[in-house]
Amino acid sequence: MAGLQALLFDVDGTLSDTERDGHRVAFNRAFADAGLDWHWDVETYGRLLEVSGGKERIALYINKNKLFINVKYDIKSLISQLHQAKTRHYLDLLMSGQIGLRPGVARLLRDAHGAGLRMGIATTTTRRNVTALLKATLGQGASGWFDTIVAGDAVAAKKPAPDIYHLALQQLGLRAVDCLAFEDSRNGLLAAMSAGLKTLVTVNAYTRGQNFDGAAIVLDQLGEPGAGFRVLAGDAGDSSFVDLPLLKRLHRT
Ligand code: XBP
Ligand code: MG
Numbered sequence: 001m002a003g004l005q006a007l008l009f010d011v012d013g014t015l016s017d018t019e020r021d022g023h024r025v026a027f028n029r030a031f032a033d034a035g036l037d038w039h040w041d042v043e044t045y046g047r048l049l050e051v052s053g054g055k056e057r058i059a060l061y062i063n064k065n066k067l068f069i070n071v072k073y074d075i076k077s078l079i080s081q082l083h084q085a086k087t088r089h090y091l092d093l094l095m096s097g098q099i100g101l102r103p104g105v106a107r108l109l110r111d112a113h114g115a116g117l118r119m120g121i122a123t124t125t126t127r128r129n130v131t132a133l134l135k136a137t138l139g140q141g142a143s144g145w146f147d148t149i150v151a152g153d154a155v156a157a158k159k160p161a162p163d164i165y166h167l168a169l170q171q172l173g174l175r176a177v178d179c180l181a182f183e184d185s186r187n188g189l190l191a192a193m194s195a196g197l198k199t200l201v202t203v204n205a206y207t208r209g210q211n212f213d214g215a216a217i218v219l220d221q222l223g224e225p226g227a228g229f230r231v232l233a234g235d236a237g238d239s240s241f242v243d244l245p246l247l248k249r250l251h252r253t
Contacts, residue, residue, distance in 0.1 A: 004251040005178035006118035013184030026090035052124040052158040094132045101137045104222025113145040120148040122168040124158045127151035160187040165195035186210040216250045
């Protein structure tokens with residue numbers, strides 16, 4: 001096997017803790033704008049995270065709560081309008097600097113870019129959300145650090161389907177064995193593993209209790225020098241934070 005050629009990153013929950021104070025808040029603002037009395041509290045939103053994708057999440061909520069049963073709505077265009085409004089609110093939150101990167105992420109991305117390691121993004125969220133997050137947190141040119149950004153509706157079947165990873169690998173011109181994926185959720189891990197990728201998982205408050213069998217390692221965060229990670233499953237050897245030597249070791253073993 002050739003050495004590690006590229007890193008493939010999920011975004012929501014992995015690069016940034018976007019869900020509770022970002023996407024959830026933006027959904028609620030969009031519902032209020034539309035005059036709907038829907039409100040997703042922290043627990044409700046956690047249950048809705050069982051599906052990937054904002055439009056899919058609104059559809060799940062409508063189905064679960066049997067909304068609009070007696071009302072003549074074009075559900076598809078309602079969902080689409082709500083999602084567009086949600087994206088506007090989410091971008092506002094990003095641009096106001098309220099959503100940062102998780103510990104260790106900026107350091108690792110800079111190091112990998114500086115070392116000439118190729119990088120890609122494979123995410124379920126809307127593409128504009130990704131480029132805005134990178135710009136707001138890492139600066140204007142940061143999207144250019146990634147050789148491919150595949151996002152949202154680029155594939156029909158969202159995670160846990162492997163399609164988004166297949167597309168990212170195809171665009172990079174690499175095989176799964178040449179790469180390492182970064183995920184935070186079971187749906188994301190299943191998508192990456194089904195595409196044949198070794199996967200490093202960093203959990204967050206919403207995903208901590210999920211089943212991560214099959215991950216190369218499960219950590220509470222990437223960590224920083226002097227403020228290391230906690231290993232939840234797997235073997236980090238002597239490392240206390242995720243750096244390129246640890247990634248190469250994980251990829252080899
Ligand atoms: C992320 C998602 C996304 C966001 C919402 O999943 O499920 O749907 O919550 O984004 P993953 P959009 O981290 O597994 O890619 O509203 O833009 O779809
Ligand atoms: Mg995720």
